Amino acid sequence: MQQSNILTLGGFRYLKFALALLLVCIALYFADSPGIQAGGGTWLGYGLGTLGAVLILWLMMFGIRKRAYNSNLGTVRAWLSAHVYLGLSLIVITTLHAAFHFGLNIHTLAYLLTLAVVLSGMWGLGIYFSIPAKMSGLLKGKTLEQCAEALIELDEQSTRIASGLDSVTQSLIERSAQTPVFSHGFQRYLGGPSNCATSQSVTQLKSRIGLTKETDIPAGATAKQYQELYTLQLRRQVQLRQLREYLRLKAQTELWLLVHVPMSFALLAALSAHIVSVFFYW
Amino acid sequence: MADHKPVHPLVQEARKLQKPISGRRLLSWVLFLTLGLLCLGLPIAASMYPAQTAQYAQQIPFLKDIGGNQPSANVAQAPSAPAHKGLVLNSVSTAEWEASRPVPATWKALDRMWNPGHSISNAHRRWVNDCKACHTQPFVQVRDEDCKTCHKNTADHVSAQTAKVSKLQDVSCASCHREHHGEEGLALQNKYFMSSNCADCHKDIKKTMPTSETGNAGDFYKNHPDFRYLIAGSADAKKLSRTRMPENGILSEKTGLKFPHDVHLKSEGIKSPEGKEKLNCASCHHANADGLTFQPVSMEKDCQRCHALSFDPAVSNRQVPHGSVDQVLSTLREFYSYTQLNGIPLDTKSNVSAINVIRPGKEDAPPVSFTKSQGDPHSRATAAAISLFEKTSCNVCHQVSRTNEVAKAHTSGQDLPQWKIAAVTKEHAWLGKSAFAFSHEKHKAADCSECHEASKSKKAEDVLMPSIKVCRDCHAGSEPVANKLVSDCGLCHGFHQHPESP
Numbered sequence: 188m189q190q191s192n193i194l195t196l197g198g199f200r201y202l203k204f205a206l207a208l209l210l211v212c213i214a215l216y217f218a219d220s221p222g223i224q225a226g227g228g229t230w231l232g233y234g235l236g237t238l239g240a241v242l243i244l245w246l247m248m249f250g251i252r253k254r255a256y257n258s259n260l261g262t263v264r265a266w267l268s269a270h271v272y273l274g275l276s277l278i279v280i281t282t283l284h285a286a287f288h289f290g291l292n293i294h295t296l297a298y299l300l301t302l303a304v305v306l307s308g309m310w311g312l313g314i315y316f317s318i319p320a321k322m323s324g325l326l327k328g329k330t331l332e333q334c335a336e337a338l339i340e341l342d343e344q345s346t347r348i349a350s351g352l353d354s355v356t357q358s359l360i361e362r363s364a365q366t367p368v369f370s371h372g373f374q375r376y377l378g379g380p381s382n383c384a385t386s387q388s389v390t391q392l393k394s395r396i397g398l399t400k401e402t403d404i405p406a407g408a409t410a411k412q413y414q415e416l417y418t419l420q421l422r423r424q425v426q427l428r429q430l431r432e433y434l435r436l437k438a439q440t441e442l443w444l445l446v447h448v449p450m451s452f453a454l455l456a457a458l459s460a461h462i463v464s465v466f467f468y469w
Numbered sequence: 470m471a472d473h474k475p476v477h478p479l480v481q482e483a484r485k486l487q488k489p490i491s492g493r494r495l496l497s498w499v500l501f502l503t504l505g506l507l508c509l510g511l512p513i514a515a516s517m518y519p520a521q522t523a524q525y526a527q528q529i530p531f532l533k534d535i536g537g538n539q540p541s542a543n544v545a546q547a548p549s550a551p552a553h554k555g556l557v558l559n560s561v562s563t564a565e566w567e568a569s570r571p572v573p574a575t576w577k578a579l580d581r582m583w584n585p586g587h588s589i590s591n592a593h594r595r596w597v598n599d600c601k602a603c604h605t606q607p608f609v610q611v612r613d614e615d616c617k618t619c620h621k622n623t624a625d626h627v628s629a630q631t632a633k634v635s636k637l638q639d640v641s642c643a644s645c646h647r648e649h650h651g652e653e654g655l656a657l658q659n660k661y662f663m664s665s666n667c668a669d670c671h672k673d674i675k676k677t678m679p680t681s682e683t684g685n686a687g688d689f690y691k692n693h694p695d696f697r698y699l700i701a702g703s704a705d706a707k708k709l710s711r712t713r714m715p716e717n718g719i720l721s722e723k724t725g726l727k728f729p730h731d732v733h734l735k736s737e738g739i740k741s742p743e744g745k746e747k748l749n750c751a752s753c754h755h756a757n758a759d760g761l762t763f764q765p766v767s768m769e770k771d772c773q774r775c776h777a778l779s780f781d782p783a784v785s786n787r788q789v790p791h792g793s794v795d796q797v798l799s800t801l802r803e804f805y806s807y808t809q810l811n812g813i814p815l816d817t818k819s820n821v822s823a824i825n826v827i828r829p830g831k832e833d834a835p836p837v838s839f840t841k842s843q844g845d846p847h848s849r850a851t852a853a854a855i856s857l858f859e860k861t862s863c864n865v866c867h868q869v870s871r872t873n874e875v876a877k878a879h880t881s882g883q884d885l886p887q888w889k890i891a892a893v894t895k896e897h898a899w900l901g902k903s904a905f906a907f908s909h910e911k912h913k914a915a916d917c918s919e920c921h922e923a924s925k926s927k928k929a930e931d932v933l934m935p936s937i938k939v940c941r942d943c944h945a946g947s948e949p950v951a952n953k954l955v956s957d958c959g960l961c962h963g964f965h966q967h968p969e970s971p
Contacts, residue, residue, distance in 0.1 A: 223650045223658060224587070290586025293508050335483035367482050375486075434486055441490040449496035456504035463509055464583035467516075468604035469611070 192316070196268040205272035209279050212238075216283045225286035227294070227465070235284035236462075239277060243301070243458060246274050247451055274308050277301055297461040300454040307447040314443055318436045325433040334430050341423045348416050356392075356416070363388040363420060368430055375438045379431035385424045392417040512583060515576035516601065522576040566618055574601045584649075591652045603648070616642040624966040627678070634678045636670055645964065667958040684713075689956050690946030695937045698899040704892040711901070720932040725893040727866050728929035741775050750917040760910035765896040776865065780804075780857045783815040783838035789857065794890060798882025801853050805839065805846040806881075813840065851885055858888045867891065899934050906961055 191197070212235060221229040227236055249270045253263055281301050289295045326334065342364035349360040362384040369375055370383070395413045514522045578598045589597045596602040603611050617623065627634055646655040670677040672687040684694030699709035704725040714720055738745035753771040755764045766772075768791050778788040780801060787804065789797045807813075815838055836842050839853040863869050868891035876883035900907070918924060919942075920935040944960075945953035 223647055226587070226650075227585070288585075288587060290584070292584055292586060293582050294585055296508070331483040331487050332480060335477070335479040338479055339477055365478075367478065368486065369482075375490075438490060445490060445493055445496065448493050449500050452497040453500035453504050456501045457508060459505065460509035460512075460583075464512070464580075465585075467513065467607045468580070468583060468600050469608060 193264060193268045193271060194312075196264060201265075201269040201272040204269075205276040208273075209276050212280055212283055216286075226288060227284055227286065232284055232286065235280055239280045239284055239301075240458060240462065242273055242277055242280065243454065246270055246277075247455065250448070271308070271312060274305050278305055293457060293460050293464060297454065297457040300450065300457050304447060304451045304454050307443060307450060311443045311447055314440055318440055322433055322436050325429045325436075331430070334426060337426055338423060341419050341426070345416060345419045345423070348412055348419070352412060352416075356395075356413075359384075359388040359391055360416070360420075363423065366427070368427065368434065375434055376442065378435040379427070383427070385420060385427055389417070389420045389424050392420055508582065512575075512579040515579040517607065519574065519576040526576065570602075574599050587649050588652050590648060590650075590654050590658070592654055593648065611643055611648075613642050616646075626964050626966065628966060636677050667962075682711075686958075688946035688948070689944060689958070689961075690941060690948070690950060690953075693937060693946075696934070698932060698934050699897060699901050700932065701894045701897070704894045706894075709897060709901075714934075714936045718936040718938065720934065721928075721930040722932050723894060724929045725868060725891040726929040727868070730923040730926040730931075730933070734924045739775075750921075750923065754917075756909060760908045762898055772866075776862070778857075778862050780853045780862070781839050782836065783840070784813060785816050789862075794888055795877040795880045795882055797857070798850075798854060798876075798885045798887075799880045800882075801850045801857070802846070802881040802885060805849040805853065808840045809846045809849075815840070847884060850882075854882075854885055854888075863888070863890065867893070899932070906963060 194202070215231055215234075216225070219225065219229070219231045221231070226232050249266055252258060252260070252266050278301075281298055285294070285298055289298070329337070342360075345360045346364060349357045366384045369379055374380060392413060396410070396417055511522075580600045581598050583600070584597070588594075593603075603615050605612075605615050626637060626640070646658070648655065650658065668687040671683070672685055672692070674681045674683055674685055686693045695714040697711040697713045698720060700712040700720070700722045701709050704723055712720065733739055733748050736747070738747040740746075753766050756762075757764055768776075773788075773791070777785075778791060779785050780789055781787065781804075789800045836852075839849045839856075842849050842852055844852075857863060858869050859871075870889050870891075872887050872889040874887055874889065876885070876887050912920075920939050921933045923933050926933055941953075943953055944956040947955065947957045949955055
């Protein structure tokens with residue numbers, strides 16, 4: 188059983204490394220007495236810039252290491268821990284490199300993209316510390332297909348019971364059985380429609396159970412049958428909601444990466460433009 | 470056994486939802502290529518091949534409109550930059566230079582997005598969107614030639630004729646002048662920036678340039694030689710030589726004149742035609758507009774009001790010209806010939822009391838008027854000349870001696886005794902054309918006497934220029950000293966020689 192997580196890995200080994208690195212950079216920054224002004228073009232500026240660029244390239248290589256199953260160049264967990272801490276240290280390193288000078292240009296764009304990528308990384312960190320536990324708690328070990336089969340089973344039982352009842356009820360059950368998990372693609376992120384057919388049938392059946400007058404119950408039906416139907420539909424709804432919530436959370440874990448990774452490539456392009464332009468007009 | 474039943478839509482959906490959200494790879498490529506093109510590819514093309522980029526861009530609708538307006542490169546309207554007063558640098562007509570550059574320099578000035586900010590110095594602002602004005606070659610730092618396109622006449626630190634100093638070969642314009650650091654002009658920015666590096670060479674100048682005549686200087690307060698002033702070796706010297714102020718702070722220059730400052734600056738005043746008059750420095754020394762130098766003291770403007778060149782005690786409205794000896798003698802000769810023939814009204818009372826130099830053994834009082842003396846015009850003129858040259862006027866300020874030299878031919882005075890006036894050193898500036906930036910204007914809160922001890926000077930030979938001790942009363946060096954102002958090298962010295970210095 189893992190006693191540590193990616194933040195505490197190795198007794199905060201990579202946190203200590205990142206902090207040491209930052210301390211050195213900050214000390215150098217304050218000890219430096221540049222000619223006219225601090226900035227990216229002084230010797231310290233060049234050094235910090237190189238450090239930052241090398242860091243960015245190494246951070247992006249995490250995706251490569253993750254997929255190199257045969258590699259034993261450190262564990263992926265260790266890489267991830269280092270990735271997190273060194274990524275966070277980039278905030279300070281890039282700011283010192285820029286010497287707090289910003290403007291409307293490619294250089295500040297690269298800086299802002301760096302910050303955006305690191306911030307999205309922090310979002311990802313938050314996601315990964317809260318969501319997986321919630322996800323496994325929802326499905327309790329079942330796979331999605333098994334959940335789907337459970338739904339199908341419930342639908343078959345409901346249809347059987349409903350076949351002996353009135354046509355209104357039958358159509359309710361039928362519509363409920365045809366309800367997909369998500370009717371539109373974007374509902375994946377919202378957690379499903381708020382009032383799907385299954386919810387409707389639950390509400391309707393609930394109201395039928397509450398009826399006391401004999402005259403309101405259609406001929407041939409018994410209260411017990413409605414009770415059963417109601418229970419089945421309620422279980423369907425619960426299962427559906429669990430599925431939807433699970434998939435919403437899953438979508439979040441995928442969405443953040445859809446932000447984090449492409450933005451890092453945008454950063455790569457901006458960084459290349461920043462470095463080339465600085466030496467193009469040296 | 471294979472299951473040939475059609476798959477339930479819910480199972481199908483579950484299988485589909487199992488797959489993660491795709492699009493990362495595509496989105497990454499799209500962002501990378503778009504940003505790369507817009508922020509790197511396009512500006513490079515626009516910079517290196519502006520004409521071709523413009524051509525292609527015309528055909529692509531959205532490209533045509535990006536970038537906004539081209540900064541004006543209309544050469545006909547570009548005014549020529551004025552030469553800057555007071556700076557050692559001279560700029561040439563920028564219109565000529567702009568005319569030689571391609572238009573547009575960069576298509577739609579797309580390289581503007583690469584400007585690192587920190588405003589450009591004010592003087593260069595007209596090229597803030599024209600990067601190639603200075604960055605002429607890609608991947609090459611701004612070269613001296615790029616600066617000298619306009620700043621052609623900026624002189625070296627040490628002229629090439631004087632020495633080839635190897636250390637200076639590494640020094641370029643950019644060693645001291647860095648653009649993109651704010652609106653301050655680059656020369657002023659540099660005064661406070663680079664001064665600390667002067668001592669690197671000047672602390673032991675002989676190591677860098679063995680033939681140098683400058684003294685070692687590291688810090689104005691702690692390690693700086695005394696000043697050198699331009700001194701004439703003799704009154705008729707053609708060249709002045711830089712002479713260092715001696716230990717006792719007394720520097721002399723032969724002038725050929727007699728002039729006691731202390732007499733003229735007496736606190737109780739000095740005799741003048743209008744009675745007692747208190748003189749001060751400005752009475753005779755008039756400052757020039759450059760804030761540094763003064764106009765030469767002129768006999769006619771500054772002295773003659775009191776030191777009139779009248780020659781006859783009873784004709785106070787006639788003076789001899791302050792000219793050559795033969796001019797003076799001719800005037801006298803002609804005057805006394807004229808008065809012999811025509812008579813002249815005499816003063817009832819002389820307005821100007823002639824200054825008499827009483828010589829031992831000759832206590833005679835001057836005559837009432839030479840026009841009434843015995844003899845003929847020749848002897849009267851002679852008497853007047855002797856009085857003028859040796860007693861009342863010339864001798865007061867000049868070194869006068871009788872001479873047997875032949876008189877100037879064909880002049881009226883050629884039959885009079887002749888005198889020789891010793892040569893007078895031509896008035897000159899004490900500091901030559903150097904990069905030294907003293908300004909009297911900046912020191913106008915101080916009285917002249919705080920630096921120039923004129924009130925104690927008895928002789929014209931005294932060079933009343935201050936020694937370094939005087940300046941150190943107020944100016945410390947690069948490190949703070951109580952009650953003094955920090956003065957680093959750049960406060961007084963420039964790096965570039967004066968363009969006209971030898």
